[in-house]
Amino acid sequence: MKKHSNKSLTLFLTLMMMLTAFVTPPVNGHSSTRTDIPTWYQGDSWTYEGTVWGEGTNWSIDATIQDLKNLVTGIVTVTENGEEYECYQVEITGTIKGNFTWDILSGEIDGVIEGTSYYRISDLAQVKTHIHSYGEVDMPLPLDYEYNSTNTFNPPLENFDFPIKVGEQWEISSQVTTESHFYLEGLYDETSSNTSWVNKTLECTKKQTVKTPAGSFNSFLITNPNDEADDSLFYSPKAGNIVKGEVYYSDENNSFEAHINLKTYSRKTQPLTITETLFPLEFIQGEEVKISGKITNSETGEPIKNTVISIEIPATEETYHTTTDDNGNYEKTITPHVIQDHTPSTIEIGSDGVIVKCTKGSLTGYRVKTLVSIDHNTPPKKPMYINGVTKGYANETYSYSTSTYDLNYDQLYYLFDWGDGSNGSWV
Incomplete structure (x- = not known):
């Protein structure tokens, strides 16, 4: 009984964190079936509401989660398992209210959820999470409860394989070490430590419109195709966040489900605005990649001239430098x-964020874009049709157009064969 109750509370709080952990800003210019990694900044926040239900051998819970806020408070260096990671620090606050049963006792739970989580900047992999919850359970006399849990992930848990693409599957695997303590006044006081593995397949199956208290969003649906549980995360570029999540869990002793919806969110502007373009977005070994963009003062719009910037790829421990020109452009x-x-x-070797950083006096800024390593390049798809007139007159000018897409998101060039032995130029 003690083991199941402690495990269930740990599972609930951990899953709530996973549901609220991933954010992405609107993506422009590339296929609508693809979305890239976000760039978070201090002061960004996302607030959720949700419900949780669970039952086991001698326990049950039916509660609501209110105002579960995730606030980016800064960037820190986190050392775990002998490795250093540059991470976003995210503070979590919220409340939990509902009904709770323990053996023959039942009552109402009224508590606070607090915590801190750390996510690697380059890919949003989860490095470490600490959760603290406390409050009262009325059974019918009020009993104090307190819960502390620290989860560390080795390697950091890459729940999302950026860039997210419709139709792509990816594997996630990490060893999770959990140190926890749960106290329920007069009934329970236990410290535990355990290590387990997270191994699963995830898939982005489609885009779907979903409604939440924050509005209606066209979202990327992420599921676990090899699991009987109907887990789902709805990831919206427009909202810059996961806007809806559903998680289910069961074993021989416990059943659990949690639902969460986006309530509000707020995004802050960095002092320096940095644009970043990678060409190509996906490369084969030995291929050159051009990194370019522009840096401006976010308040005035003025270009940041003749300033040294750094370009980092943490996964390969590569760092480069270049200088902006008189217009604030860099390449x-x-x-x-x-x-x-x-x-x-199956469609890539690996990926990681390319981080562009700039400091000008007291002003700073950074930007992250994902670079993908592939083992072979694929040709673009054949255009399906040509738009334009089929009959015309001599010496008249007519316009024609077509379109296609490239699986590696390379730049496309077109050449028209007019069928009379003549060709147009490459455009």
Whole structure:
């Protein structure tokens, strides 16, 4: 009984954190079936509401989660398992209210949820999470409860394989070490430690419109195709967040489900605005990649001139430097090392964020874009049709157009064969 109750509370709080952990800003310019990694900044926040239900051998819970806020408070260096990671620090606050049963006792739970989580900047992999919850359970006399849990992930848990693409599957695997303590006045006081593995397949199956208290969103649906549980996360570029999540869990002793919806969110502007373009977005070993963009003062719009910037790829431990020109533009061509990560996929070797950083006096800014390492390049799809007139007159000018897409998101060039032995030029 003690084991099941402690495990269930740990599971609930951990799953709530996973549901609220991933955010992405709107993505422009590339296929609507793809979305890239976010760039978070201090002051960004996302607030959720949700419900949780569970039951086991001698326990049950039916509660609501209110105002579960995730606030980015800064960037810190976290050391775990002998490795250093540059991470976003995210503070969590919220409340839990509902009904709770323990053996023959039942009552109402009224508590606070607090915590801190750390996510690697380059890929939003979860490095470490601490959860603290406390309050009262009325059974019918009020009993104090307190719960502390620290989860560390080795390697950091890459729940999402950026860039997210419709139709892609990826594997996630991480060893999770949990140190926890649960206290229920007069009934329970236990410290536990355990290690387990997270191993599962995830898939982005489609785009779907969902409604939440924050509005209606066109979202990427993430599921676990090899699990009987109907887990789902709805990831919206427009909202810059996961806008809806459903998680289910069961074993021989416990059943559990949690639902969460986006209530409000707020995004802050960095002092320096940095744009970043990678060409190509996906590269084969030995291929050159051009990194370019522009840096401006976010308040005035003025370009940041003749300033040294750094370009980092943490997964391969590569760092480059270049300088902006008189218009604030920068450009650097590199031959990156092959990138390997812990989210195996059939369509890539690995991926990681390319982080561009700039400091000008007291002003700072940074930007993250994902670079993907592949083992072969694929040709673009054949255009399906040509738009334009089928009959015309001599010496008249007519316009024609067509379109297609490239699986590697390379730049496309077109050439028209007019069928009379003549060709147009490459455009």
